[in-house]
Amino acid sequence: SFSKAKHPVMTQTGGACFIRTDQLDGETDWKLRVAVCCTQRLPALGDLFTITAHVYAQKPQMDIHSFEGTFTREDSDPSIHESLSTENTLWASTVVASGTVIGVVIYTGKETRSVMNTSNPKNKVGLLDLELNRLTKALFLALVVLSVVMVALQGFVGPWYRYLFRFILLFSYIIPISLRVNLDMGKAAYGWMIMRDDNIPGTVVRTSTIPEELGRLVYLLTDKTGTLTQNEMIFKRLHLGTVSYGTDTMDEIQSHIIGSYAQGSSCQNYSLGSNTSTAASSKTTSSAPKVRKSVHSRIHEAVKAIALCHNVTPVYESRAGANGETEYTEADQDFSDENRTYQASSPDEVALVQWTQSVGLTLVSRDLSSMQLKTPSGQILPFIILQVFPFTSESKRMGIIVRDDSSGEITFYMKGADVVMSSIVQYNDWLEEECGNMAREGLRTLVVAKKSLTEEQYQDFENRYNQAKLSVHDRSLKVAAVVESLEREMELLCLTGVEDQLQADVRPTLEMLRNAGIKIWMLTGDKLETATCIAKSSHLVSRNQDVHIFRPVMNRGEAHLELNAFRRKHDCTLVISGDSLEVCLKYYEHEFVELACQCPAVVCCRCSPTQKAQIVKLLQQHTGKRTCAMGDGGNDVSMIQAADCGIGIVGKEGKQASLAADFSITQFKHIGRLLMVHGRNSYKRSAALGQFVIHRGLIISTMQAVFSSVFYFASVPLYQGFLMVGYATIYTMFPVFSLVLDQDVKPETAILYPELYKDLTKGRSLSFKTFLIWVLISIYQGGILIYGALVLFESEFVHVVAISFTALILTELLMVALTIRTWHWLMVLGEFLSLGCYVASLAFLNEYFDVAFITTVTFLWKVSAITLVSCLPLYILKYLKRKLSPPSYSKLTS
Numbered sequence: 099s100f101s102k103a104k105h106p107v108m109t110q111t112g113g114a115c116f117i118r119t120d121q122l123d124g125e126t127d128w129k130l131r132v133a134v135c136c137t138q139r140l141p142a143l144g145d146l147f148t149i150t151a152h153v154y155a156q157k158p159q160m161d162i163h164s165f166e167g168t169f170t171r172e173d174s175d176p177s178i179h180e181s182l183s184t185e186n187t188l189w190a191s192t193v194v195a196s197g198t199v200i201g202v203v204i205y206t207g208k209e210t211r212s213v214m215n216t217s218n219p220k221n222k223v224g225l226l227d228l229e230l231n232r233l234t235k236a237l238f239l240a241l242v243v244l245s246v247v248m249v250a251l252q253g254f255v256g257p258w259y260r261y262l263f264r265f266i267l268l269f270s271y272i273i274p275i276s277l278r279v280n281l282d283m284g285k286a287a288y289g290w291m292i293m294r295d296d297n298i299p300g301t302v303v304r305t306s307t308i309p310e311e312l313g314r315l316v317y318l319l320t321d322k323t324g325t326l327t328q329n330e331m332i333f334k335r336l337h338l339g340t341v342s343y344g345t346d347t348m349d350e351i352q353s354h355i356i357g358s359y360a361q362g363s364s365c366q367n368y369s370l371g372s373n374t375s376t377a378a379s380s381k382t383t384s385s386a387p388k389v390r391k392s393v394h395s396r397i398h399e400a401v402k403a404i405a406l407c408h409n410v411t412p413v414y415e416s417r418a419g420a421n422g423e424t425e426y427t428e429a430d431q432d433f434s435d436e437n438r439t440y441q442a443s444s445p446d447e448v449a450l451v452q453w454t455q456s457v458g459l460t461l462v463s464r465d466l467s468s469m470q471l472k473t474p475s476g477q478i479l480p481f482i483i484l485q486v487f488p489f490t491s492e493s494k495r496m497g498i499i500v501r502d503d504s505s506g507e508i509t510f511y512m513k514g515a516d517v518v519m520s521s522i523v524q525y526n527d528w529l530e531e532e533c534g535n536m537a538r539e540g541l542r543t544l545v546v547a548k549k550s551l552t553e554e555q556y557q558d559f560e561n562r563y564n565q566a567k568l569s570v571h572d573r574s575l576k577v578a579a580v581v582e583s584l585e586r587e588m589e590l591l592c593l594t595g596v597e598d599q600l601q602a603d604v605r606p607t608l609e610m611l612r613n614a615g616i617k618i619w620m621l622t623g624d625k626l627e628t629a630t631c632i633a634k635s636s637h638l639v640s641r642n643q644d645v646h647i648f649r650p651v652m653n654r655g656e657a658h659l660e661l662n663a664f665r666r667k668h669d670c671t672l673v674i675s676g677d678s679l680e681v682c683l684k685y686y687e688h689e690f691v692e693l694a695c696q697c698p699a700v701v702c703c704r705c706s707p708t709q710k711a712q713i714v715k716l717l718q719q720h721t722g723k724r725t726c727a728m729g730d731g732g733n734d735v736s737m738i739q740a741a742d743c744g745i746g747i748v749g750k751e752g753k754q755a756s757l758a759a760d761f762s763i764t765q766f767k768h769i770g771r772l773l774m775v776h777g778r779n780s781y782k783r784s785a786a787l788g789q790f791v792i793h794r795g796l797i798i799s800t801m802q803a804v805f806s807s808v809f810y811f812a813s814v815p816l817y818q819g820f821l822m823v824g825y826a827t828i829y830t831m832f833p834v835f836s837l838v839l840d841q842d843v844k845p846e847t848a849i850l851y852p853e854l855y856k857d858l859t860k861g862r863s864l865s866f867k868t869f870l871i872w873v874l875i876s877i878y879q880g881g882i883l884i885y886g887a888l889v890l891f892e893s894e895f896v897h898v899v900a901i902s903f904t905a906l907i908l909t910e911l912l913m914v915a916l917t918i919r920t921w922h923w924l925m926v927l928g929e930f931l932s933l934g935c936y937v938a939s940l941a942f943l944n945e946y947f948d949v950a951f952i953t954t955v956t957f958l959w960k961v962s963a964i965t966l967v968s969c970l971p972l973y974i975l976k977y978l979k980r981k982l983s984p985p986s987y988s989k990l991t992s
Contacts, residue, residue: 113138114466115197116411116441117188121732121754122162122212123623124323127448128195128441130409132185132466134169136178146200149173153182153202158209160708162189166573167204181567185488191732195441196413215707219739222760224308225724226781226864230281230788233869234273237792241272244803252811264813268802271795276826280791281784284838285309288780292761298771300748300764308760310784311743312777313858314724315616317717318769319710319737321729322622322629324749325766326636328599331449334541335595338396339528348457351397352474355458358398359473400592403546405454405471406481407498407511409488410442411464435460444489446542449596469500484508484556485563487581494518494625497581499556508551510584515627516593519545523590532593540635541595542628547588559584598632603767605637610770612640612698614855619700621710623733629703630673638699644670651678654685661686664693672697676704683716691720710737718742723859728769729755745769774852775845785863786917787837793872794830794910798822800880801902808888816884821903821946829907829936832928833914839922843987854987879909879968886964900947901957905964907936912969916976 113133140146155167167182188194188201191212207213245265249258288310289303303309323329336343336351343351415437440448440461451461458474471479480503489496495514501507512522516533523529529545536543551559559580566576611618618638622629626647633639646667651657661682664672672694674682679702682690694700695717702713710727714737717725727734727741730749735758738744746759747766756762763769798817805816817825848854862868887902911929918925940947951957980988 114411115199116195116413118193118195119162119189120750120752121191122189122215124321124729124731124733127443127445129443130185130411131188134180134182134186136169136171136174136180143200153204155182155204158205158211158214160211160214160706162211162215162706168570179568181573215733215736217708217711217736217739219758222305222308222311222742224311225314225742225861226310226784226788227281227307229861229864230277233788233792233866234277236869237272237274237796241266241269241799244269244272244799248803248806248811248813251807261813265806268806268813268815269799271802271822271826272799274791274795277788277791280787280835282306283835284784284787285780287838288776288783291779292772292776295771295776298763298768301768301772302756302762303760304757304762305760308743309776309780311724311726312761312773313779313781313855314861315726315743315773315777316721316723316859317619317725318611318616319619319621319714319717319725319727319741321710321731321734321737322620322624322632324730325728325734325747326601326604326620326638327632328601329445329750330599331445331542331596332599333449333453333594334597335536336400337532337536337593337595338393338400339526339532339590339592341393342532348453351401352457354394354397355401356474358394359458359475359477396591399548400546401454401457401459402471403511403513403548403591404450404594405459405461406469406500407496407513407546408442408447408451409444409486409496410440410447410451410461412438412461413441414438438462445598446544446596450544450594480504485560489514493578494627495522497585499551508553508556510549510551510588511546512548512585512588513544513546513594515625516543516545517627519547522585523547523588526590529590529593536593536595537627537631538634539595540631541597542631544594544596546591546594548591549584549588551584597635598628600632600636601766603765607767607770608636608638610774610849610852614774614852615859616773616855617695617697617699619702619713621702621705621713621737623705624703626673626675626703629701633671633673633699633701638701639671640698643698646670646672648672648674648678650675651681653681657681657685661689661693669698671699671701673701673703676702676706676709679705679709679713683712687716688720691716695721707733707736710734711740713737714740728759728766731755745772770852771845771849774848774855778843778848778855778858779841781858782842782863783838783840785868786840787834788864789868789872790834790837790914790917792869793876793913794826794834796873796876797880797883797906797909798825800877801884801906804881804884817899817903818946820943821899824936824939825903825906828939829932830910830914832932833911833925836922836925836928837914837917839924840918840920842919842985843991847987847990851987851990854990857986875913875972878971879913882968883909883964886967887960890960890964897948897951897957900952901960901964903946904936904957904961905968907933908961908965909968912965913972916969916972 113135115131115133116128117131119129137146137149140149149171150173151169151171153167153169156165163184165182165184165187167186169180169182171178171180187204188199189212190205190210205211245262248265249262252258252261285306289306292298292301292303292309295301320326334345435455440451442448442451455461460472461469462472462478463470467483469481469483471481473479482501482503484499484501485497487493487495487497493514495512495518497510497512499508499510502509512519514522516529520529523545533543533545562580562583563577566580567573569576608618620629620633620638630645630647633645639645644667646664648664649656649660651660657678660678702709705713710733714725714727717723724742726743726745727737728745728747729735729738730747732752732754734746734755738746738755738759743761744759746753746756746762748756748762748764761772763772802816806812806814815822843854883902883905884898887898887905891897891901911933914925915929940952941949
């Protein structure tokens with residue numbers, strides 16, 4: 099019951115603290131949260147309790163990325179109004195990572211964002227269990243019909259309803275009660291095998307009810323951050339329009355930076371690169387050095403802009419034994435590189451700042467109002483932060499206005515996505531093309547620009563900006579309008595490319611799943627550009643496929659037009675944002691799902707946890723196919739619980755997803771083997787096991803039916819007491835259960851030819867067709883066994899029981915041998931063990947068997963003859979079937 103929105107009113111480091119939100123939105127990085135300004139000016143902590151103030155907050159809602167409110171202090175004259183936004187809030191389920199907080203609780207219990215975004219888990223039932231339930235219902239119907247037919251043939255004489263119930267009891271073996279026990283034991287065995295598999299170490303099976311689902315999946319819905327990617331960013335490329343620097347040429351940038359500051363410091367001028375380049379010694383006035391200098395100053399400007407335009411804070415780890423107090427006092431003097439780590443709301447920003455550090459310009463300290471950079475020579479450059487415009491999904495850019503402390507120059511820096519920045523920067527001919535090139539390599543691109551402001555321009559801007567921030571209606575629109583007045587004709591500095599590293603073997607795994615006929619949907623809370631980048635670099639979108647980006651739609655008409663535009667495209671990947679998805683589902687749910695299901699892949703970005711679960715449910719309702727969801731953070735839990743089969747990955751974002759999932763794996767690449775090998779085996783084995791148990795009950799009921807009809811429809815049991823108990827348990831249990839060890843394809847083959855998986859999703863291993871075949875086999879065998887025994891028996895009725903029962907046991911053992919595709923030593927052991935048990939028990943069961951008769955040769959040849967007639971035709975049929983229409987996998991193994 100951690101409260102929901104807390105307002106940080108006072109914190110240790112100048113009114114700011116960091117929180118971790120990984121259990122809410124899946125992002126692992128720290129986010130900066132700011133205190134209410136007017137409470138920061140109080141002299142002591144205790145004064146907080148003496149002021150009169152109130153907070154106005156909007157009603158509870160699900161959106162974790164927005165909050166609007168105002169803070170009003172009434173005891174001052176005039177009363178102070180301050181606006182509150184998401185950056186003043188701490189949601190429940192987030193963790194304060196550094197600093198201390200005093201807050202006001204706004205939402206509690208069911209009103210908290212995290213609770214509003216969770217759903218109740220459902221009980222998962224596998225498709226195979228549902229199919230077997232249908233067959234069991236059919237068997238029950240058959241039982242009733244058979245009993246009624248028997249009574250009708252008797253002629254409804256006497257108390258016929260009493261006979262009806264006697265027949266129902268006699269034939270009750272038709273209903274496979276031992277099926278559930280056998281299947282549950284089988285499922286436990288599959289789970290044990292999965293956990294023992296050395297090729298996928300660390301895999302945990304958390305539910306024993308649905309291992310067969312792994313073999314029937316058609317849709318795989320996966321999270322991006324931490325599942326497909328490692329969430330580790332690496333700076334790969336800097337492009338200045340005329341020159342491009344890659345990882346191998348970063349040392350050139352370093353020498354430029356060292357050079358520019360070496361010259362700059364000699365002239366006591368470290369503001370602008372253009373000034374430093376003029377301050378350089380002018381030995382020659384030829385054209386060549388001028389070009390080189392312009393590149394020189396542009397590199398300097400670009401690196402400086404990247405080092406200043408961000409929301410990153412350096413955090414210093416205190417030395418061993420130091421407490422929290424020293425951590426901060428020490429940070430003031432000790433800027434050594436060893437114990438500095440950077441924290442920011444996005445890993446991209448950290449990558450950029452770490453890169454500027456590597457080329458010589460280091461961010462050493464930052465608080466709400468100032469920032470300090472360190473040059474290669476160790477000199478400190480102080481900057482005052484005047485305004486920060488944070489990144490939002492609508493604006494797709496962030497800006498900062500800083501004043502250089504030494505020269506007093508005010509500069510507005512901005513960086514953002516190429517889509518929005520191209521209209522803000524001055525005209526140029528290279529930006530669009532280069533962004534396209536980087537995006538094709540799977541790099542995330544950011545465009546960096548700047549604008550110098552005079553003191554008057556800035557003052558005018560500040561007044562309008564503060565005015566807009568206080569309005570209660572359409573606040574965000576008014577603020578955006580004021581900021582946009584600055585964002586005109588900015589000077590384009592550079593284009594950066596950052597790579598988000600993929601998890602090990604993501605590409606081959608996705609390739610394998612696609613070949614297996616599984617459609618992959620990527621649902622992420624991340625930005626559209628990032629999601630598209632990862633979809634390309636992970637080969638979720640194959641090279642020759644188009645990507646159709648679904649334009650943002652707000653109402654029914656726009657959605658209609660966009661869907662029509664999308665309908666005309668063929669074989670292309672769909673990329674859609676959460677908001678547009680909401681609109682489409684509201685008006686055109688059926689049409690949208692139908693179109694999306696035809697796509698080879700779908701990417702949904704900016705999805706809330708609830709939306710992820712909603713997409714899963716949509717697919718289940720509209721397609722009726724099996725879905726699998728995988729993720730690694732708390733924000734994926736509702737999706738994992740909603741899917742037919744949930745897979746959690748133990749990752750950086752903690753264990754919340756893996757604990758809520760049905761299967762927990764340690765790496766994304768393990769899913770290939772989990773589905774292709776274990777999913778296939780579990781489904782095939784359970785199908786064989788289920789049908790064999792049904793056959794076992796049917797065959798004995800057929801014998802009972804034939805027996806009763808021969809003896810004038812008497813409701814007398816054929817086998818008494820222990821024989822029936824032994825039949826279902828000790829005599830046949832081991833061989834039947836050993837079907838759990840059977841496999842039709844070697845694991846290597848199953849992984850090499852993922853196309854084999856497609857056959858499983860059609861559900862042909864267990865269907866009414868295969869069920870009817872087994873029913874016919876049971877009727878044929880049961881009929882032959884009892885009829886043969888009646889024909890061949892001479893004097894005593896006891897002989898019929900002995901002959902037919904022995905033949906029955908042998909037939910069952912031979913049928914198991916017929917069903918098995920790959921032998922295992924335990925299967926052979928099970929067969930012989932059961933046979934041994936039966937032979938041993940013959941000596942004890944004197945009341946059922948005439949021991950003198952059993953030991954005669956006549957008994958042996960009669961049993962052998964009957965068994966041969968009941969099994970040989972099936973062996974011949976199986977041989978012919980394998981010759982004439984072999985299964986697809988046998989073509990690969992031969």
